[in-house]
Amino acid sequence: MAASLSSAGTVRVLSTLARSSLLCSSSGSRGLHVTAACCKNRAARTRVGKGEKPLTYEQAFHPHHIGHCKGWLSQHTSNLKGEEGAAERTMEDVFIRKFMFGTFHGSLANEIVLKRRGNMLIVCALMIQKMSPLKFYFLIGYTETLLSHFYKCPVKLEVQTLQDKAVYKYI
Amino acid sequence: MAAPTVLRRQLFPLARILSGLSHLKPRSLTVCSGHRRCAVSRFPPPLTPSASFHTATPLSSSAITVTEEPDVLFQKVLVLVKSHDRAVLDSYEFFATTAAQELGITVGKVFEPQKDIERVTLLKSVHIFKNHRVQYEMRTHFRCIELSHITGSTAKVYLEYVQRNLPEGVAMEVTKTAMEKVPDHILKPMWEDLPADDKPSQ
16 A cells, blocks of 8 residues: 555545445456545545644645655555565554553654564654653553553563644644 | 684674763654654663663673584675655665674675655545546665675674664565585586596497
């Protein structure tokens, strides 16, 4: 699939893909072909409001800006030509984003950036200083241990904290 | 004998790597987009074995082995790196070529094969509207570094250094062309050794 959609877009694409794969009949003279719906006009775009909605830099730019003014949220080699494992990496990414969103509830300032270097999985997150540092350290250690047991690879969390969300513009 | 040269060449580059090359790390470009208040330029971790790659044994225990067998000689070692981001490949090429020059490896040519774009055309809507479609593409940029006339141990050291500092999202393919000694039995043409025979004629 495309380079990197935000979590909501990815979940929607995956659910439509799952539905379409159930509908596809494999053999027989009359096959049903269903392609994935991509909702290109609405993916990862915030609807314009009256000027009261704050947007971070990530949310302010649309997916066609990836590679121009946006970077990639999850960096791995499986989408390159001749490389395999794209589906597994995507599933891992979706799970990790949901897991982080749930563990650090309400204190994520921006989307999670996932980097895979060799065997290691590095999760870079920006947090809001909502809890005391002690609780943050516990949650970071808990996340690292659990994820490294799930995925059988070293998982490192790189966390930076802010006072509040970095707003790029208001829509 | 290849053994003393093996020993010398493995010690020398290792010493230079550990002492003088810390300024040569590629600067991984900020692809955590637009987090303006965070530290924008992140340097990859220093060349300690546990930081960049998870290894079971520390670097010091990978002992310098002195073997009797001669070292493999490579005519050409082709390092092809692929990525989605051209700027990352530019920076990595600078790092790899400078590292090769510092280690005294002759760099043949450094070129950029044409990028490959994989396009997918899908229906925009869930139901009907066949005339309205959406296209996605995945671009792969390449960069090829050719090293010529390199020994096996130098190649091992260089490739290990360069691979430990591969940025995330960059894949590498290494093609090695080895040189072998021509077997003795085909060095001279056979007809020179034959005694002066009469030609078998009918």
